[in-house]
Amino acid sequence: MAAGTQARMPAAASADRAPAQRRKRRRWRPSGWHLVLLPLALLLISPLIWMALTSLSTLEETRRFPPGLPHTLQWHNYLSAWRESPFGRWLLNSTIVSVACVVGNVVLCSLAGYAFARIRFAGSRIVFVALLATLMVPFQVVMIPTLIIIKDLHLVDSLPALIAPNLVTPFGVYLLRQFFLSLPAELEEAAIIDGAGRLRVLWQVLLPLMGPPLITLTVLTFLNVWNDFLWPLIVTSSPANMTVQVGLASFQSAHFTNWPILMAGTLMSQIPVLLLFIAGQRFFVSSIASTGFK
Amino acid sequence: MIASAAGGRPRRRVLPVGGVARRRADHLSGWAMVGPTVFLIGLFGLVPLIWSFVLSFQHSDLQTSPTSAGVQNYRALSHDPVFWQSVRQTLLYSVLFVPITLVGSLLVAAAINRRIRGITLYRLAIFIPVVTSTVATGVIFSWVLDPNFGIVNSLLHKVGIHQQGFFSSPGQALYSVVAMTVWGWLGFGALIFLAGLQGIPGELLEAASIDGCSKTRAFWSISVPLLRPVTAFLLVWLTINSLQLFDEVYVTTKGGPLHASTVVVYYLYQQAFQYFHAGYAAAIAYVLFAAILVVTLVELQLSRRLNSEQAP
Structure with a gap:
């Protein structure tokens, strides 16, 4: 399965740019597909538009039947949400945790991926297989003992507790190992013969080539850690240590029927990833498409 | 979890340079490079996997020490x-x-x-x-x-x-x-x-x-x-x-x-x-x-x- 899937998954975004430019010179003819695509896109985006509209309405307007557009835009809903709950703190926590996990994965997966691909050392094969096996274990299976371990380390309800289990992933090690295997060994041979150590080879010879897999690893790690819910839910309890997802869930139970404030908070919690996605749509799309991972 | 990253089955290419000293250095540098990863995935992946299995044959409330339960669960x-x-x-x-x-x-x-x-x-x-x-x-x-x-x-x-x-x-x-x-x-x-x-x-x-x-x-x-x-x-x-x-x-x-x-x-x-x-x-x-x-x-x-x- 793995081989076949990969073979026909080139980066989705880059494939169609050149012909699109050529086409521009031709006479523009409206396509009938707009009649399909416009309603489809609107339908899929409508819950998000409705969230945005509600976040700018008054409470009375959300209790009207039938509902309509806000009369005047109530920007202060955002201020209220921001003041009533530590959204700033939650966004900061999520950023710290996500960035730390991205850095951890980039560094540790590169090192381990390289060693497993290129160095023959005692036990490398069996260790690699053992790491790979954990790839198939659902998180729910390891969740309870992981919590006990974190408790024994006196890390419960802290940011390190959110970071440590995600600092390196078997998926990332596998991704980088496959990447190194795809490179010709001759690249490194000259440097090794000149007496360069492994770390120097990795840092000076290979790092310039590692852009694509590292971008993929960064995007996927960030997205997964930022949106993770179950682990932060069970390991944090005080608002000061919550990530934005757990914070949003607690915000929801506190403002259960105040929809404008709740939608303002929800929208705020999504803005960082949304902006990153719009800015780097190409990278997001190709990262997800090339690995089939979300 | 399961992903289909770079597929096929590329062969391991081990660089065949250096003598015995080099190979000993390889054991060291290899383990140094995978060490942190092995430690972390072992601690948060393999150990909990086995622990969880043991736990499923125990009574535990996460506070007091667990007692044996056989197949009761x-x-x-x-x-x-x-x-x-x-x-x-x-x-x-x-x-x-x-x-x-x-x-x-x-x-x-x-x-x-x-x-x-x-x-x-x-x-x-x-x-x-x-x-x-x-x-x-x-x-x-x-x-x-x-x-x-x-x-x-x-x-x-x-x-x-x-x-x-x-x-x-x-x-x-x-x-x-x-x-x-x-x-x-x-x-x-x-x-x-x-x-x-x-x-x-x-x-x-x-x-x-x-x-x-x-x-x-x-x-x-x-x-x-x-x-x-x-x-x-x-x-x-x-x-x-x-x-x-x-x-x-x-x-x-x-x-x-x-x-x-x-x-x-x-x-x-x-x-x-x-x-x-x-x-x-x-x-x-x-x-x-x-x-x-x-x-x-x-x-x-x-x-x-x-x-x-x-x-x-």
Whole structure:
């Protein structure tokens, strides 16, 4: 399965740019597909538009039947949400945790991926297989003992507790190992013969080539850690240590029927990833498409 | 988890330079480079995996030291009506969610696989739910599907359908969760299928059109069969994720009303962190693990058989 899937998954975004430019010179003819695509896109985006509209309405307007557009835009809903709950703190926590996990994965997966691909050392094969096996274990299976371990380390309800289990992933090690295997060994041979150590080879010879897999690893790690819910839910309890997802869930139970404030908070919690996605749509799309991972 | 990164089976190329000293240095540098990773994945992956298995044969409340339980947890599980209800509901959820998402995202991918004006915007709109968090999805849908003031009920009212309960109705809660999660995953499936469609050589479709084959026919008889590996991957991936459904249920229904949307992982969460039956929860986790392994193997086997039967 793995081989076949990969073979026909080139980066989705880059494939169609050149012909699109050529086409521009031709006479523009409206396509009938707009009649399909416009309603489809609107339908899929409508819950998000409705969230945005509600976040700018008054409470009375959300209790009207039938509902309509806000009369005047109530920007202060955002201020209220921001003041009533530590959204700033939650966004900061999520950023710290996500960035730390991205850095951890980039560094540790590169090192381990390289060693497993290129160095023959005692036990490398069996260790690699053992790491790979954990790839198939659902998180729910390891969740309870992981919590006990974190408790024994006196890390419960802290940011390190959110970071440590995600600092390196078997998926990332596998991704980088496959990447190194795809490179010709001759690249490194000259440097090794000149007496360069492994770390120097990795840092000076290979790092310039590692852009694509590292971008993929960064995007996927960030997205997964930022949106993770179950682990932060069970390991944090005080608002000061919550990530934005757990914070949003607690915000929801506190403002259960105040929809404008709740939608303002929800929208705020999504803005960082949304902006990153719009800015780097190409990278997001190709990262997800090339690995089939979300 | 399971991913299809750079495939094939490239051969290990070990650099054959240096003598005995070099090789000893390799053992050292190799272990130095994988050391931190092995430690972390061992501590948070392998140790908990075994510990969890041991725990499933114990009584534990996460506070006092655990006592031996033999197979009591598994035996109690087999007689637990709520557990079986959660299993039935999880299966019903998967049986609806997986095919709807699979077929839906294939059609969406076919629709956006063309170069027309504004296609970037259409794609953006379709892909945005992919990066929307599960918690936000749950909060948004609990508002959109609110029985009293939700937009869906007022639209239904306009066409003469009376008020629906959605998440607050025992008969509709699970189906509402299906609708919500299909929304969340449709863009993901479309993204994967789109990459697959763009990997199909254009000459193939051109040749078919010269032979007088219609575009619809070419899609179903050429593109879809060629997408089989992608489809198999998505099928497995969607199934695994659907069996692990938790976040959206936690945010919208909390498993209710009357356990109507209690799925296996939600029940596991309740047992572990609300009733503090950690051993019992570990038993549920291992049953889930086994079920996921079996379902994945069956699906892979099925798709392999389909492949070999219909391969040209």
